[in-house]
Amino acid sequence: MSLITVRQEGLYCEQGGFYIDPWRSVDCALITHAHSDHARSGANQYVATHVSEGILRKRLGDEIKLQGVEYGEKLKLGNTWVSFHSAGHVLGSAQIRVECGDEVWVVSGDYKRGADPTCAPFEVIPCDVFITEATFGLPIYEWETGEATCRQIYEWWQSDLERPSLLFCYSFGKAQRILGELCKFSDRPVYVHGAVHVLTEIYRQVGVKMLETICTTEMPRSHKYIGDLVLAPPSAHRSTWMKRFVQPQTAFASGWMAVRGARRRRGYERGFVLSDHADWSGLVNTILQTGAKTVYVTHGQSEVLSRYLCETYGLDALPLKTLFEGEGDI
Amino acid sequence: MLRDVFLQISDIPEWLFEDCYAHVGDSAETIALLLRHSPLEAQEKRDRPLHEWMEKVIPQVKTVQSEAELRDLVVSWWASLEDTEVFVLNKVLTGAFRVGVSEKLLVKALSAEYNLPESVLAHRLMGDFEPTVNFYRQLIQTDSEELAPSQPYPFFLASPLDEDRFQEENPTQWQAEWKWDGIRAQIIKRADEVFIWSRGEDLITQQFPELVEGFQSLSNGHVLDGEILCWEGNRPMNFNALQKRLGRKSVTKKLLAENPVHFIAYDLLEHHHQDIREKPLLERRNLLAELLTSFPASLTTVSAPLSFASFTDLQELRERSRQQGAEGLVIKAKDSPYLVGRKRGYWWKYKVNPMSLDAVLIYAQAGTGKRANLFTDYTFALWQNGELVSFAKAYSGLDNDEINELDKWIRRHTIEKFGPVRSVEPIQVFEIGFEGIAESKRHKSGISVRFPRILRWRKDKPVEEADTLQTAFELLTASL
Incomplete structure (x- = not known):
């Protein structure tokens, strides 16, 4: 049984009894960041970083029940230890690390590696399984600073x-x-x-x-x-x-x-050309740096990136179908 | 070829290149973007002037002895250029370097700048274009100089009929002609040579040897405007026959015998070395008829003028177009000069309504260029025994909002991906219009349609109610 699975409501952790960035109403929702395809209304309770609280309340309503956490602070949820780590995407954005027994999973949310004076930089979190975004998962996408x-x-x-x-x-x-x-x-x-x-x-x-x-x-x-x-x-x-x-x-x-x-x-x-998502090199390097042997790829170019990781680096990589949209191509 | 050069020097796998290309929609640009991952041996950056690139550097590709030499040459250029420069170089090398400016706008700009009449400039711009200083000087000189014997005139085009405006006209001042679906062309006889130009400004002389031979006896200094059609008995053959005559380097005897062509003359532009485009249509037509009397009717005929007494007459005439093998009518003012381009009010086209079928969207593919990474190339299917059989592809007919809406829908309802093509859930029904329908062995459905395009998105129509292949065959039978 996988620690995190995809349910109709969203990414679900049974051992911890919570969802991450769910797209339907659930009891407990851990939110990586306040963009609308990740933070949706309808959860009984939210957990997110302190820094993102202002924007979350602005977007989801002042009355939501929200528990704020510091980056790196460890929470005990069910049988799991959960912590939020900077993703460098926007103010308050986080990757979510879930530890259960001797297994560590990290859900990246959206992230970038380039410097941004308005948010904390990305932190590499070693893990066994990494769930990464792939909005710009094609080698034609390379950013300048x-x-x-x-x-x-x-x-x-x-x-x-x-x-x-x-x-x-x-x-x-x-x-x-x-x-x-x-x-x-x-x-x-x-x-x-x-x-x-x-x-x-x-x-x-x-x-x-x-x-x-x-x-x-x-x-x-x-x-x-x-x-x-x-x-x-x-x-x-x-x-x-x-x-x-x-x-x-x-x-x-x-x-x-x-x-x-x-x-x-x-x-x-x-x-x-300015994006708050990782470019191709940013995605590939980050995935390698986490040391994860298993990688699930969401958003956009999930099939391309997972195939490349399998063929080039021998990783166990698979596309994961979610409703995240990344930076909408509008 | 550029793509192969790139794949040889890059560690990007071919499938990944293809995925990138599907996203970018332009191979020159895809390579330029991907080269950033392929560190090339640094070369001294030389600031060469543009004319040196065009006249000395790039033409070297024509003199290389082997593929390896060609590869090394191209790679050395890439290494010496910045990203955007690589893109422009690649565009030139692939022969796809173009700036999206309409010819009309270009003519207007030159006319404003050099104070020359637009019609003169349009004429000088016809035919072969050489990117040289000399060509440009000749283009903008004030006194007219002898033009090359092959130089065609700019075509005069009919505009779609403005019915309200036309109903106020006096029908006796107008004549109608059948509008044929062939190749609009000018046949030029000058300096003892016959030249044939298509409306797309391609010299197509070689593809029609029987016309060259037939018009050899035309005296020098004559230019005819008309339509090339494959002809059998007293009516045109299906357009597929003419397609076979196009784009071939050598025309075989078999091809000539199976797909014989005929030239329907519409107009006379030059008569005994005189440009007569300013004369009224009737006068030009009289000269034309006189000129062509000595030519065999199997080679050429003058497009027959059809008279009509009222707008209702005209509508009835139009209804008979399909029986004639025509696609409608062209209505011309009897006193109209032969103008340049599409000037409203002199010549109108009045096409028959397209045939149409309600078909189901089953495949989608991303477009290229401006439509890169946007699903705009659609394949439609008709029902046959409870299954959907693809019958036509269409690229146009939706507005931007509809394209965006359908693009989003396609992304959410993809069943399978085959490279750049996606199969989608058979749900959306579209009314597809087309100009003609013919039997075809090359198509799974057994039919091919001409100029298919989307007329309407039938959101109101459930997929079960889309048309059947049977209905398409009924249309085919009715059109014969």
């Missing part, structure tokens, strides 16, 4: 100060990472869409250093934003919200921007 990409973003912004610069990016994680990296290049305030604003305030409350931001809702409708950088979620692209900007230059920051067809299809003028 966040700093290098944000320097490109800064140069793009500065290249045309006659008009507004609209940069679209996910409002939780990506936007704050950009605001954090841009501190190295600028001290000019950045305007943000309401959806970005709410989450950025939560980041500030836990002391993350970012450029000063002003929410666009606080500005008069006639404000021109000449030479200003504005961050907004992709859903605002070509929306009525966007109409207030006269002839803006537009760009999208996402890992998917590595592929030209994906850039052209979306109709942004520029694409910046």
Whole structure:
């Protein structure tokens, strides 16, 4: 009997009596991070890192029953010892380590290996079985450092100060990472869409250093934003919200921007390759570093990555069908 | 070939390359992205000017003696370039380097910049294009210089009929002609030579030796516009016959005998070395008829003008198109000049409604280029004895929102993956439109359809109610 199995409700640990990132209503849910495909409402009780508490409550409601834990703190759940370890994905994101008898499993959640000034770095946790994501599990995906990409973003912004610069990016994680990296290049305030604003305030409350931001809702409708950088979620692209900007230059920051067809299809003028998920080398190296002999692969390119691990490294790797979506290809 | 070179120097397995390609949809780009994993021996980065690449460096591929030499040459270039430069080089090497600008836009830009009429520029841009300084100078010079004898005129195209607008017209000022589904072409006789150009600006002279021979007796300085069709008795053969004549290097006697062609002349553009495109249609047609009287009817005929007294007449005419083997009508103003491109108001096309069947989506494949990693190539099936038999592929007809919705649906309802192709649960029904239907031994269903495309997503229709292969065969019988 496996320590963790896939049930209709989600990843389940019978020995511990809990689910990890369940997609249906369950009694006890351990949450790796607060993105919506991992943290869903309906559980009687949640366990997550202290740092992610603010965002979880914002997204799932203030009234949820939530137990906060520190990174590395050990909890006894049923017959298992459970601990949360930094995943480097977004603020408060964690891998979940489950120990039962002499067996150790780690569920990675979403993770990345590149430096990010807005969250704790990834920690390699040795284990027997590793359940990894594979959103960008193809060797065409290789990231530059966040700093290098944000320097490109800064140069793009500065290249045309006659008009507004609209940069679209996910409002939780990506936007704050950009605001954090841009501190190295600028001290000019950045305007943000309401959806970005709410989450950025939560980041500030836990002391993350970012450029000063002003929410666009606080500005008069006639404000021109000449030479200003504005961050907004992709859903605002070509929306009525966007109409207030006269002839803006537009760009999208996402890992998917590595592929030209994906850039052209979306109709942004520029694409910046910036992801909070591990790239191909990041995935393969991490899996090898954990020392796991058995690997289950979820999200996106699960079949490709598991086949590669089997053939190239002789690991016992299998795709695992879940409802996690990774960085949605929208 | 580039792909093989890459696989030789990389430790990425072939299957993984294929998965990457399916995701990127462009082999030049896939290689450029993957080369980042294949550290090549560092080469001195030389800043070569573009013209040196185009004129001296890249043409070396034509003179190499062996595959190994070719590989070493390409690899040395890759090693000396940055990622994006590798991508551009690969695009040039694969012959797929293009910038997505319409010819019309290009002509407009050149016209604005050099103050030349658009029609002159469009004419100069027809035919073979050489990326040289000289070619460009000739393109933008103000005084007209002798054009090459093979130079075709830009084609004038009909626009889809605007019914409301057309009903206000006086029918006596218009004539209709059958719209044929062949190859629109210009036949040019200049400098004692016959040249045949397709509308896609390909020189197709070699593929139609009987037309070359037949029009050899045309005197110099004449250009005809018309349609090439495979012809039998008094009607066109199925388009499959014409397909067999295309894209072949040598045309065998057997092929000539089994698929004889006929040229239906629509228009005369040059008459005794005079460009007569400004003259009214009727005048050009009279000259055309006179010119072709001495040619045998098996070789060429002038497209017959059909008159009509009212819009209702026209609609009735259109209904008879299929019986004629035509795909509809082209309606032309009797005084219309021969213009350039698609200018509305002079020539209209009035096609018959497509045939259609409700079919079930069974396979999907990701597209290429802009549609990379998006499931946009669909295979549809019809019922036969309780089983679904694939009958057509279609790539177009859905709008962007529908494409995205269907893409998501396909990802969630995949049954099996065969390389880049996925079989999906047979649930979604689509109305598939097509222009023609023919028997085919190459297709499992026994039929092939021409220009299949999606007319509607039939979300209202349960899969059991999709059409049967039997219905398709009934359409086939009715169209004969």
